[in-house]
Amino acid sequence: MMLAKALSQTGTNLGKRLRALGLIVLRLTIRTECGMIEILGRCPAQMNRRNEMKEIIEMARNMRMLQAEKSQLEETLKQINVQLDDLRLKQIPEAMAEEDIRTLTIEGVGRVQLAMDLYASIKDKAAGYEWLQEHGYDGLITEYVQPSTFKAAVKDALKQGQSFPEELFNIQPFTRASIVKA
Numbered sequence: 322m323m324l325a326k327a328l329s330q331t332g333t334n335l336g337k338r339l340r341a342l343g344l345i346v347l348r349l350t351i352r353t354e355c356g357m358i359e360i361l362g363r364c365p366a367q368m369n370r371r372n373e374m375k376e377i378i379e380m381a382r383n384m385r386m387l388q389a390e391k392s393q394l395e396e397t398l399k400q401i402n403v404q405l406d407d408l409r410l411k412q413i414p415e416a417m418a419e420e421d422i423r424t425l426t427i428e429g430v431g432r433v434q435l436a437m438d439l440y441a442s443i444k445d446k447a448a449g450y451e452w453l454q455e456h457g458y459d460g461l462i463t464e465y466v467q468p469s470t471f472k473a474a475v476k477d478a479l480k481q482g483q484s485f486p487e488e489l490f491n492i493q494p495f496t497r498a499s500i501v502k503a
Contacts, residue, residue, distance in 0.1 A: 424434040443449035
């Protein structure tokens, strides 16, 4: 009887200590053969938290896998673009020019034709804009704000409490997960 009472008091104290740590014991089993107290069960809230952590860990692993797959696909796309540019900008135009062919219709492919194209950019913005205005191309000139510069300025301003009129700007903050390489 005395041993059972002592174990009961130890169990009560242990229960209080566990509750102080935020643990809720669903069941205590007293083993009278060895004088030990066995704790069985966990608080359902703790079990839910553990399950949620497992889900987050699994989602993070899935995110890492998708990032790796995306990187591989982007690398493959770069290689495909190099091959495509070689065909469309060099090999096919040279072969068609050599055979003096301007248009070729191929069953299952469609019509292959040569067309003039070009890349264009302005090296000196101020002088280039002035030249365009002087030569009647002023309709091409618009004020432009570079998107990544604008985004960085908005982020800084929002951190400092600045607000932006919704009727003038489309600003949509969001939270995203990121993984830093280990």
